[in-house]
Amino acid sequence: EAGVAQSPRYKIIEKRQSVAFWCNPISGHATLYWYQQILGQGPKLLIQFQNNGVVDDSQLPKDRFSAERLKGVDSTLKIQPAKLEDSAVYLCASSSLQHTDTQYFGPGTRLTVL
Amino acid sequence: AQSVTQPDIHITVSEGASLELRCNYSYGATPYLFWYVQSPGQGLQLLLKYFSGDTLVQGIKGFEAEFKRSQSSFNLRKPSVHWSDAAEYFCAVGAKMYSGGGADGLTFGKGTHLIIQP
Numbered sequence: 001e002a003g004v005a006q007s008p009r010y011k012i013i014e015k016r017q018s019v020a021f022w023c024n025p026i027s028g029h030a031t032l033y034w035y036q037q038i039l040g041q042g043p044k045l046l047i048q049f050q051n052n053g054v055v056d057d058s059q060l061p062k063d064r065f066s067a068e069r070l071k072g073v074d075s076t077l078k079i080q081p082a083k084l085e086d087s088a089v090y091l092c093a094s095s096s097l098q099h100t101d102t103q104y105f106g107p108g109t110r111l112t113v114l
Numbered sequence: 115a116q117s118v119t120q121p122d123i124h125i126t127v128s129e130g131a132s133l134e135l136r137c138n139y140s141y142g143a144t145p146y147l148f149w150y151v152q153s154p155g156q157g158l159q160l161l162l163k164y165f166s167g168d169t170l171v172q173g174i175k176g177f178e179a180e181f182k183r184s185q186s187s188f189n190l191r192k193p194s195v196h197w198s199d200a201a202e203y204f205c206a207v208g209a210k211m212y213s214g215g216g217a218d219g220l221t222f223g224k225g226t227h228l229i230i231q232p
Contacts, residue, residue: 033219042118042204042222043158056219091157101146101165103220105158
């Protein structure tokens with residue numbers, strides 16, 4: 001079974017630029033999560049989708065971050081405009097409705113904002 | 115709101131020695147508890163999880179953890195560490211699953227960096 005795919009793996013941008021990350025969850029997984037992991041900290045949930053609906057986006061900085069999962073499969077997370085403090089690893093995870101207890105994580109996208 | 119505390123930022127253990135990583139959680143109801151490991155450049159890998167039942171849970175790679183409700187703890191243990199165990203370890207708590215399926219996102223601790231001495 002293929003794991004969670006993310007791209008790009010690395011991205012370097014200047015502040016005030018825009019950036020987008022892509023995630024393809026494990027096939028058949030209805031629930032998709034985006035986490036932000038700042039260096040030296042644990043991951044923090046940004047947004048959670050179930051199919052193509054948002055379940056929880058309470059910690060998403062909506063003035064600059066947006067995410068979508070239009071067809072209930074892959075997802076895109078966008079930052080516009082980026083700030084220095086957005087430098088982090090962005091992790092995507094997915095879980096199935098049959099086994100909701102386990103989230104499977106992708107390798108992450110490391111973003112550096114200069 | 116739930117929270118997780120991992121009191122040790124770094125731990126150094128000699129290869130072959132036993133290991134215990136501490137985790138304390140705060141949650142109003144029965145929590146779902148997890149331990150993940152993250153090696154450099156790798157994604158998070160689930161080591162073990164606790165939902166209910168036996169408070170001593172076994173995981174992969176020879177790890178185990180014990181849920182102690184009275185102490186709000188879920189410490190990770192391994193009887194004999196190997197050099198390949200050097201990594202970052204995260205404890206996480208999840209809220210109860212909801213009836214429509216799916217589970218809330220996890221709340222992670224800040225992690226414990228494990229260093230293995232030869």
